[in-house]
Amino acid sequence: GAVVSQHPSWVICKSGTSVKIECRSLDFQATTMFWYRQFPKQSLMLMATSNEGSKATYEQGVEKDKFLINHASLTLSTLTVTSAHPEDSSFYICSAPGSLGYEQYFGPGTRLTVT
Amino acid sequence: KQEVTQIPAALSVPEGENLVLNCSFTDSAIYNLQWFRQDPGKGLTSLLLIQSSQREQTSGRLNASLDKSSGRSTLYIAASQPGDSATYLCAVGDSGNTPLVFGKGTRLSVIA
Numbered sequence: 001g002a003v004v005s006q007h008p009s010w011v012i013c014k015s016g017t018s019v020k021i022e023c024r025s026l027d028f029q030a031t032t033m034f035w036y037r038q039f040p041k042q043s044l045m046l047m048a049t050s051n052e053g054s055k056a057t058y059e060q061g062v063e064k065d066k067f068l069i070n071h072a073s074l075t076l077s078t079l080t081v082t083s084a085h086p087e088d089s090s091f092y093i094c095s096a097p098g099s100l101g102y103e104q105y106f107g108p109g110t111r112l113t114v115t
Numbered sequence: 116k117q118e119v120t121q122i123p124a125a126l127s128v129p130e131g132e133n134l135v136l137n138c139s140f141t142d143s144a145i146y147n148l149q150w151f152r153q154d155p156g157k158g159l160t161s162l163l164l165i166q167s168s169q170r171e172q173t174s175g176r177l178n179a180s181l182d183k184s185s186g187r188s189t190l191y192i193a194a195s196q197p198g199d200s201a202t203y204l205c206a207v208g209d210s211g212n213t214p215l216v217f218g219k220g221t222r223l224s225v226i227a
Contacts, residue, residue, distance in 0.1 A: 032212055034214040034215075036214075042219065043204065043217045043218060043219040043220055044159075044204070044206075044215075044217045045217075046214045046216075049214065091156075093158060093159065095214070095215070097211055097212045100211075102146070102147055102164070102166055102211040103147070103149070103161075103164055103211075104149070104208065104214075104215055105161075106151075106158060106159045106161070107158065108157070108158035109157070109158040109159075111156070
């Protein structure tokens with residue numbers, strides 16, 4: 001099956017710094033990728049849709065200047081959390097639609113802790 | 116706006132028991148429905164995917180059903196084992212290339 005990887009799997013950073021999270025489709029191309037955020041004991045909430053070659057689409061309430069998304073190629077999307085604050089600490093997961101068009105493949109997630 | 120609800124929020128059962136997890140969604144115009152498993156602090160493991168034209172899918176001890184008209188899906192786990200302990204998430208998509216909408220999950224504990 002299709003594989004999506006994320007890097008890093010976990011990261012700890014200091015408040016005010018920026019952190020970049022990578023999402024890669026390893027054996028298929030993805031013109032679209034989705035970024036979700038999951039707070040402790042909560043479900044996954046969509047943050048934004050990453051589109052190769054164009055600007056990302058953000059969900060209501062998600063600050064696009066804080067969460068920068070770049071879909072650099074057909075296999076790579078990056079999420080940069082700028083000027084991170086402790087409230088940004090969360091589990092970030094990306095997904096990509098498979099080539100057959102009916103299944104989503106999820107990355108293993110990145111746990112961000114901002115101290 | 117699609118909303119997904121999962122009942123119960125938590126469930127504790129003795130080993131060997133058969134159990135049913137419920138998922139409901141408000142907009143029946145879905146493209147597919149997926150059940151996932153999530154272990155604490157980990158990512159998602161896809162368990163079963165049901166396309167809108169299907170009524171059920173089976174994998175081992177797991178069986179998922181879909182009733183689009185009533186906006187419901189169930190995940191049946193047979194002969195539960197302690198290793199089944201995890202959070203089970205239901206998610207629906209309205210096309211093959213749109214993001215999924217997730218329920219809040221059911222936290223399952225299977226007691227040995």
